[in-house]
Amino acid sequence: MLLDRRTLLFLMAATIGSPIAAASPVATIPLWPGEPPGGGGPGGPVDVSSRGAWSNIATLCLQVYQPDRPNGSAVLVAAGGGYRRIEMGREAHPAATWLAARGITAFVLAYRLPGEAWGAGPLAPLQDAQRAIRLIRASAADYGIDIRRVGVLGFSAGGHLLGLAATRSAFRAYRAFDAADAQSARPDNAALIYPIITLEPPYDHTSTRRALIGRHPSAEKSGEWSVQIHVRQDCPSIFLAQAEDDEVSNPANSEIMAQACKGAGVPVELLHLSGGGHGFGMGRPDTPSSDWPGSYETWLRQRGMLA
Numbered sequence: 001m002l003l004d005r006r007t008l009l010f011l012m013a014a015t016i017g018s019p020i021a022a023a024s025p026v027a028t029i030p031l032w033p034g035e036p037p038g039g040g041g042p043g044g045p046v047d048v049s050s051r052g053a054w055s056n057i058a059t060l061c062l063q064v065y066q067p068d069r070p071n072g073s074a075v076l077v078a079a080g081g082g083y084r085r086i087e088m089g090r091e092a093h094p095a096a097t098w099l100a101a102r103g104i105t106a107f108v109l110a111y112r113l114p115g116e117a118w119g120a121g122p123l124a125p126l127q128d129a130q131r132a133i134r135l136i137r138a139s140a141a142d143y144g145i146d147i148r149r150v151g152v153l154g155f156s157a158g159g160h161l162l163g164l165a166a167t168r169s170a171f172r173a174y175r176a177f178d179a180a181d182a183q184s185a186r187p188d189n190a191a192l193i194y195p196i197i198t199l200e201p202p203y204d205h206t207s208t209r210r211a212l213i214g215r216h217p218s219a220e221k222s223g224e225w226s227v228q229i230h231v232r233q234d235c236p237s238i239f240l241a242q243a244e245d246d247e248v249s250n251p252a253n254s255e256i257m258a259q260a261c262k263g264a265g266v267p268v269e270l271l272h273l274s275g276g277g278h279g280f281g282m283g284r285p286d287t288p289s290s291d292w293p294g295s296y297e298t299w300l301r302q303r304g305m306l307a
Helices: 004-017 090-101 121-138 157-167 207-213 218-225 252-264 288-302
Strands: 027-028 053-054 061-065 073-080 105-110 150-155 187-194 235-245 268-273
Touching: 027 187, 027 218, 053 090, 053 150, 053 157, 073 090, 073 121, 073 157, 090 150, 105 121, 121 150, 121 157, 121 288, 150 157, 157 187, 207 218, 207 235, 235 252, 235 288, 268 288
Parallel strands: 073 105, 073 150, 150 187, 187 235, 235 268
Antiparallel strands: 027 061, 061 105
């Protein structure tokens, strides 16, 4: 769908009005050239809460945070919210600002929420994530990006989404729309912060599981939508960070993912944080969660994402 001037101005205002965002995007890229796969969806403008969380997302797009001096790297950012909202204000926009300050062009993803009447159902967010990665590579010349240096950064349910994008890149979630879909959907690296990884018992008491596959899914469906099931040797390197006192995403999620990566020979780093709870974004002041961005920066540097 094309973004008209009114929609663009609304999205900009929603970003600038977000209570924690320190910068605003320089551009907004429509995710699909028309209706997304399966059609459907809500009507009206995006609903932005007082804390900057988005819902009623009819306009699917990438918000571009471009550094003053781009270094050629790009990162796709997906915030969490249990697939019921997207925590743009607390997670995505601060992360994009942080990345841009370090020379990385950040792309914030406004993805479909399965409960908002989209025809593609639970597959809709993964379609959006795959399309976003392909669009970033297709737009490489416009933003000075090296298509071999495209990473992803996901928080909570956004970590689940980009975990699936990283582990299921060979799965074509939708038919090709245009030339952009000839690009690879495999990210070169993936950082998953307090992610939801498994939708299997006993760690399935999450909004992510309910929003994607319902309250009483089959064992087959729970496995299909669990990230660790899809880890293979050709997956990109993974960075994980999670607080031990997380009451939403059981810390076992990151442990399960780390073990799956080690078993498949995928490079993985798991950062244990002694405190910070859930939803700390780029770090909650005066808690150990404020340490993770420094470790992530070192990890990015080791992978050639920073000069």
